[in-house]
Amino acid sequence: RDGCVSDSSDSVISSGSDAEGHVHKVVLLGEHGVGKSSLARIFGGVEDGHESEETGNTYDRSVIVDEEEASILLYDIWEQDSQWLKEQCMRMGDAYIIVYSVTDKASFEKASELRIQLRRARQSENIPIILVGNKSDLVRSREVSVEEGRACAVVFDCKFIETSASLHHNVQDLFEGIVRQIRLRKDSKEQ
Numbered sequence: 001r002d003g004c005v006s007d008s009s010d011s012v013i014s015s016g017s018d019a020e021g022h023v024h025k026v027v028l029l030g031e032h033g034v035g036k037s038s039l040a041r042i043f044g045g046v047e048d049g050h051e052s053e054e055t056g057n058t059y060d061r062s063v064i065v066d067e068e069e070a071s072i073l074l075y076d077i078w079e080q081d082s083q084w085l086k087e088q089c090m091r092m093g094d095a096y097i098i099v100y101s102v103t104d105k106a107s108f109e110k111a112s113e114l115r116i117q118l119r120r121a122r123q124s125e126n127i128p129i130i131l132v133g134n135k136s137d138l139v140r141s142r143e144v145s146v147e148e149g150r151a152c153a154v155v156f157d158c159k160f161i162e163t164s165a166s167l168h169h170n171v172q173d174l175f176e177g178i179v180r181q182i183r184l185r186k187d188s189k190e191q
């Protein structure tokens with residue numbers, strides 16, 4: 001196995017809540033077709049092969065990060081027609097993963113919009129957010145450079161990672177990253 005290709009199932013051990021009984025709600029945001037459901041299925045340990053267009057999925061997994069268990073409830077429910085549900089999405093998350101496709105400039109611009117919307121919805125809160133440039137395997141159709149992605153994350157005060165759901169590249173890092181961000185913010189709140 002290639003050193004940089006990782007599979008999230010390595011660190012997934014069970015479902016349920018962590019030692020403190022706390023479940024972290026993580027919400028996927030991003031335009032249609034950027035790879036949200038593909039990333040969610042990898043996290044959820046769902047076998048590839050049956051690509052469905054269904055939305056409204058949640059994945060409940062416990063992962064070990066830095067030798068500590070964390071419980072994540074991942075919501076892949078953004079693409080609903082209901083405006084009410086979209087507003088719920090903006091309110092319910094303990095953390096957010098905003099996904100764009102590096103092959104689609106419009107989805108990158110949409111990601112900025114979503115970041116602004118999120119800031120507006122959760123004004124005083126310091127919510128962990130990771131900006132994700134997915135489809136990094138599609139080298140020849142790339143429209144957004146790594147530098148642009150990184151710069152955007154700096155402006156929007158969030159973490160940044162490029163992933164390839166197809167190659168399972170950086171997907172485990174993404175979900176470990178979100179757990180670390182949640183812990184960091186939680187610790188700084190408690191001080």
Ligand code: GDP
Nearest residue numbers: 032033034035036037038134135136164165166
């Ligand atoms: P969603 O609409 O954001 O949930 O996106 P999907 O997960 O349904 O993915 C949309 C399409 O992009 C599907 O055909 C996926 O197979 C494809 N896709 C998703 N992630 C990647 C990736 O990292 N690389 C490539 N080449 N294709 C991807």
Ligand code: MG
Nearest residue numbers: 036037054055
């Ligand atoms: Mg989807």
